[in-house]
Amino acid sequence: MIEEKIFIEELLNPKTQNKAFQTLLQHYQKPLYHHIRSIVLNHDDADDVLQNTFVKIFRYLKSFKGDSKLFSWMYRIATNEAISFLNQKAKKHNSTSEAIQAKIIDNLEADVYFDGNEIQIKLQKAIVLLPEKQQLVFKMKYFEELKYEEISNILGTSVGGLKASYHHAVKKIEEYMNAN
Amino acid sequence: MNEFKLDNQPKIETGFKVPKDYFDTLSEKITSKISSDNHDVISLYQRNKQLIYAVAAVLVLAINIIFFMPSSAKVSDIDEATFEHYISYNTKITPYELAEYLDNEDIEKLKVDFKISDTVLEESVLNNLDIENYILN
Numbered sequence: 023m024i025e026e027k028i029f030i031e032e033l034l035n036p037k038t039q040n041k042a043f044q045t046l047l048q049h050y051q052k053p054l055y056h057h058i059r060s061i062v063l064n065h066d067d068a069d070d071v072l073q074n075t076f077v078k079i080f081r082y083l084k085s086f087k088g089d090s091k092l093f094s095w096m097y098r099i100a101t102n103e104a105i106s107f108l109n110q111k112a113k114k115h116n117s118t119s120e121a122i123q124a125k126i127i128d129n130l131e132a133d134v135y136f137d138g139n140e141i142q143i144k145l146q147k148a149i150v151l152l153p154e155k156q157q158l159v160f161k162m163k164y165f166e167e168l169k170y171e172e173i174s175n176i177l178g179t180s181v182g183g184l185k186a187s188y189h190h191a192v193k194k195i196e197e198y199m200n201a202n
Numbered sequence: 203m204n205e206f207k208l209d210n211q212p213k214i215e216t217g218f219k220v221p222k223d224y225f226d227t228l229s230e231k232i233t234s235k236i237s238s239d240n241h242d243v244i245s246l247y248q249r250n251k252q253l254i255y256a257v258a259a260v261l262v263l264a265i266n267i268i269f270f271m272p273s274s275a276k277v278s279d280i281d282e283a284t285f286e287h288y289i290s291y292n293t294k295i296t297p298y299e300l301a302e303y304l305d306n307e308d309i310e311k312l313k314v315d316f317k318i319s320d321t322v323l324e325e326s327v328l329n330n331l332d333i334e335n336y337i338l339n
Binding site: 138 | 205206207208214215216217218219220221224225229233236239
């Protein structure tokens, strides 16, 4: 905690800011990319959203109160950016974010940046049918292997609520996998 | 066929790939985006600053017109003693500059009958060594 406090001070100090921000980028670019990619699904969109996420992180660092961990705060920004991006994309295409995601998943095999096998495609198809919150919880727990406490800090949902969401998500996914 | 159970399966990965070298160049792209973003903010600020200055100048002008113009127009409101004191002690105004502000009518008003006796006048002329210059010029 003290280390994080020092690191945040370095990020805010103009003299140490650039170096500290590079460290932040190196440390978090991969996990944040995969988090965003799991929501927006295609690489180009994930790239746009990730860059905007880091620009916002840099811009809003001054207003970071330290009430939550830097990690949770950044994941929250990334999640909001990815969901907003999907909603805007849906609005532009006069559609819904669920329909946009379903369309991408249907064309997953044609995506040059996807090399999943049959079971991986089937799992993605099962996930996209879940309600938004259950999708998020499942991806964060199963793919990103985040702890319930970490997900709770990011999404602002109780651990109990998250466990219930994950349980429902797994049940629906298993039903889909068995039926198809 | 066995029933599918997520926990019984080896972990299923997302299958998403990332272009080669993507993460090697990403930080550079983000850094330049941040600096161009900052540059945009500055230029916008500069533009606003000019606008602020323009608005401030107009305001100052308007305040001047409202508060100072009427008072400067009413010189008669200032009492004579204050005015005379100001003219006398304001060394920046030379008599020549002051004379420029006077028209013929003002000069007529300034004429004073001093009633100097001939003896005093004669004595004064004799004692003034420059009198010849004044007469000649």
